[in-house]
Amino acid sequence: MTEQTKQILSRRSFIQGAAAAGGGLMIGFHMPLANAATIGPNPQSLTTAVGTEINAWLVIDRDNTVTIRIPHTEMGQGGITSVALLIAEELNVEWSKIKTEFADANRHLRNNKEYKVMSTHGSQLVRLQHPHLMQAGASARERLKQAAATAWGVDRSKVEAKLGVLTSGSHTGTYGEFVDAAATVKLDKEPAINTDPTKWWLLGKGTMRLDIPNKVNGSAKYAMDTKVPGMVYAAVKASPVPWGTLKSFDDSAIKKRPGYVGTVQLKAVPGKRGQPDMQDAIAVVFDSWYRAKTALDLVKVEWDFGESGKTSSAQYYVEGRKLLDQTGQLTGKGDPRAAEIIAAASKVVTAQYERPFETHARMEPINATVHVQADRVDVWSPTQDQSAAITIVAEQLGRDAKDIYAHTMFLGGGFGGNGGGGTGVTKQAAEISKQLGKPVKVIWSREEDLAQDKQRPLALAKLTASLGEDGLPTALFTRGAWFTQDGINNFGSATADYGISNMSYNFPVRHHERHNAKTHIPGSTHRAPGANQMGFMAESFIDEIAIAGGWNPLDWRLKMTEGQDDYQLVLQTLKDKAGFRTDLPKGQGMGIGVVESHGTIAAACATVNVSRRGRLTIEKLLVVLDAGHVINPHAAAEQCEGSVCWELSHAWMGGLEMENGRFINTNFDSYNLLRIDQMPEVETIFASSGGTKWGGLGEPAGPPAPPAVANAIWYATGKRIRSTPFRQHDLSWT
Amino acid sequence: MEFSLTINGSVQKVDVDPETPLLWVLRENVGLTGTKYGCGIARCGACTIHVDGQAAKACQYPASAAVGKKITTIEGLSKDSSHPVQVAWMEVGVPQCGYCQSGQIMAASALLAKRKKPTEAEIEAAMADNLCRCGTYLKIKEAINRAAKIEQS
Known part of the structure; x- marks a missing residue:
């Protein structure tokens, strides 16, 4: 552990770090931003960079302004700032000289995936994309040095590049002076990138995010804010029971209403049930969205729901519990000894856990604008992958992708749901625009958004351990089951027992099975997929067996991860900082949870208070993470706070309920989520093991929060919570 | 139906159905897209504006009911992001995705106009209607306290 970097940063120090990076005190208007790089409020322009392009990511102007092209989506995770920091670290330019713009997705596809990856998901931006992003900066720097070396008649190794200035002996010049020559330089060999945090001058300091100024004055533009001359507005309604078929409709009541443009019947394509595919739906188009929405409610539609219309969450639980008693498919190798040891053991603990469907409910409701013209198609879609927005539209229209332009907008929340590409909305907008010959903005009402989004699957698990x-x-013997559309096996790395079968504890013998039960409800990734649902089940069960075995739950976890240095670092830091106790007076409790996801270990300690009548207050979450490296502690801590809020929203308040094949709580009155008066204090500590480890930070802090809270509730009340949302449990005690 | 609305200090003529919520008039007719649609039932606060200085949910406010009243949107809170709440929001670095933040800022500025130094309970009560899925709540509280200090100095 002595060789490992240990970074402990209080929220206070982030703020001070940000101020220091901004070159001023935290007093007065604009001080922390005066020295910051900039991004414009209107990202929809495909390119605004002025100067010479040195590579696809970088344009340098003669006045030394550097434009960094961001191939990723900014959904509040700090994507713009992270890309700019990684490139600027290697390029070595003043942060204040940097401007950013979104990269052109059409160019990316045209040039054989020139930006490598445009999708923004899986907490991958820093952990997986840093090598090629840093390489773009390093390569540009060396070519600038070579251009100067050639002009000055010296060897490149004698040229220093620092803060936008090239120097060798008495020679000096700016990047801007040499950029034209540098653009023609070909290097024999690409330079190595610097991943040693002790040698970073810009990374790891705590930088204020570049998108913030545009998000305090209403100027940041989201797909929802798109306006194109001649644009009309569509409100849509798909079958309330997903994948139901449209039998007939009657729109005679709306045709004479002012502003009516048309009615379009959207049709599912048989056999196409993927993420961006359309279901049967009716679109009503008017000159304003409010007119369209109110008219849509007057259209009479007859649907055929089939057998799906008879299903419910309650029935799925019954079905799921039966599956947990049946042999499933193996996760990993399996070990027949597990069942034998458990059968012969004198002490066995078994428990069953259940969690409902949940939905993304991004604050920006699902929408898309498409303008189909003879020579080109323009797309504004709230997607986590703008290059996919192009291919989705190309497929729907039967057009060549090279004629399709995706305008990257700020995203009003991503959370793994990829609203524009993960639902049929972008194809809907393309189809309606094509049929009407006008630019069309499709907006799903909040009710349509919650009912028709791709949902986090309903899931169950039964866990048994002998002591x-x-x-x-x-x-340890476990079985998991979840309900996915057509029995889909996985969303990314998440499966029906992800978070259980990959627990890192040193069980002497373990065996894991899982079931993929079928539903008509489309599913998808959901911030920290799998880990978010099953992490709760796994880590609550760990407390059950630790306590049954007479162990302190934190000491149990330390004992059961012996020999795993990164777990020991995280858990020991938690032990040092959290003041975890099991002897608090009744009504008070502390609890632990540890879940690894996206290459990052996250441990949480919750402190709760439960009144005698059962009112729960979550006072604090202390979260300790090992992501290997942290390039922007300020944004990283925000992501951890946000992830905790996200998971507690579902575990405590959420629960999407299905009856008769459809969801019944589809707005924020009935699908109510965590509010400011419920938000606990969150303290984030980075216990970074460094080295070659690069983990993600956009998601991993969430999954350990619900089990930490449930485990704390047990200490406070003696009640073991084995299902969510917590709000449905009677927590009263005497 | 044509009528006049006073928005951010200037009189704007709009021609809309009188029951149309202000939210859509602001966004589609006037072109002020900082005010956001989130739920349409006044349960998320993304559309929060000021009507005669009071926080109001634009998604449930018929445009015709705002005739003769002073409407302020995020774009009119200040010309240059210099309102103490906006300054505090930047200094603390509150927004993540940012979609709900116009509403958060309008709710916070309405609170501070009434209460110079709100208690934590008053902040929670005033802001509980404003949902944020990114989880910026702690930063919002910190920024409201900072804005209160900026206003006092």
Whole structure:
């Protein structure tokens, strides 16, 4: 552990770090931003960079302004700032000289995926994209040095590049002076990038995000804000029971209403049930969205729901519980000894956990604008992958992708849901625009958004462990089940028992099985997929077996991760900082949860208070993470706070309920989520092991929060919570 | 139906159905897109504006009911992001995705206009209608306290 970097940063120090990076005190208007790089409020222009392009990511102007092209989506995770920091670290330019713009997705596809990856998901931007982003900066720097070396008749190794200035002996010049020559330089060999945090001059300091100024005055433009001359507005209604078929409709009541443009019947394509595919739906088009929405409510539609119309969440739980008693498919190798050891053991603990459907409910409702013209198609879609927005539209229209332009907008929340590309909305807008010959903005009402989004699957698990003389487990046997559309096996790396089968504890014998039960409800990734649902089940069960074995739950976790240095670092830091206690007076409790996802270990300690009548207050979450490296502690801590809020929203307040094949709580009155008066204090500590480890930080802090809270509730009340949302449980005590 | 609305200090003529919520008039007719649609039932606060200085949910406010009243949107809170709440929001770095933040800022500025130094309970009560899925709540509280200090100095 002595060799490992340990960064402990209070929220206070982030703010001070940000101020220092901004070159001023935190007093007075604009001080922290005066020295910051800039981004414009209107990202929809495909390119605004002025100067010479040195590579696809970088344009340098003669006045030394550097434009960095951002191939990723900014959904509040700090994507713009992270890309700019990684490139600027290697290029070595003043942060204040940097401007940013979104990269052109059409160019990316035209030039054989020139930006490598445009999708923004899986907490991948820093952890997986940093090598090629840093390389773009390093390569440009070396070519600038070579251009100066050639002009000055010296060797490149004798040229220094620092803060936008090239120097060698008495020679000096700016990047701007040499950029034209540098653009023609070909290097024999690409330079190595610097991943040693002790040698970083810009990364790791705590930088204020570049998108913030445009988000305090209403100027930041989202797909929802798109306006194109001649644009009309569509409100749509798909079958309330997903994948139901449209039998007939009657729109005679709306045709004479002012502003009516048309009615378009959208049709599912048989056999196409993927993320961006359309379902049967009716679109009503008017000259304003409010007119369209109110008219849509007057259209009479007859649907055929089939067998799906008879299903419910309650029925799925019954079905799921039966599956947990049946042999499933193996996760990993399996070990037949597990069942034998458990059958012969004198002490066995078994528990069943259940979680409902949940939905993304991004604050920006699902929408898309498409303008189909003879020579080109323009797309404004709230997507986590703008290059995919192009291919989706190309497929719907049967057009060549090279004629399609995606305008990257700020995204009003991503959370793994990829609203524009993960639902049929972009194809809907393309189809309506094509049929009407006008630019069309499709907006899903909040009710349509919650009912028709791709949902986090309903899931269950049964976990059984045998305990030895020392109270530690001798074997673990688990079965998971989830309900996915057509029985889909996985969303990314998440499966029906992800978060359970990949627990890092040193169980002597373990065996994991899972079931993929079928539903008509489309599913998708959901911030920290799998880990967010099953992490709760796994880590609550760990407390059950630790306590049954007479162990302190934190000591149990330390004991069961012996030999895993990064787990030991995280858990020891938690032990040092959290003041975890199991002897608080009744009504008060502390609890632990540890879940690894996206290459990052995250441990949480919750402190809760439960009144005698059962009113829960979550006072604090202390979160300790090992992501290997942290390039922007300020944004990283925000992501951790946000992830905690996200998971507690669902575990405590959420729960999407299905009856008769459709969701019944589809707005924020009935699908109510965490509010400011429920938000606990969050303290984030980075216990970074460094080295070659690069983990993500956009998601991992969330999954350990719900089990930490449930485990704390057990200490406070003696009540073990084995399903969510917590709000449905009677927590009263005497 | 044509009528006049006073928006951010200037009189604007609009021609809309009188029951149309202000939200859509602001966004589609006047072109002020800083005010956001979130739920349409006044349960998320993304559309919060000021009507005669009071916080109001534009998604449930019929345009015709605002005739003769002073409407302020995020774009009119200041000309140059210099309102103490906006300054505090930048200094603390509140927004993440930012979609709800116009509404958060309008709710916070209405609170501070009434209460110079609100307690934590008053902040929570005033802001509980404003949903944020990114989870910026702690930063919002910090920024409101900072804005209160900026206003006092």
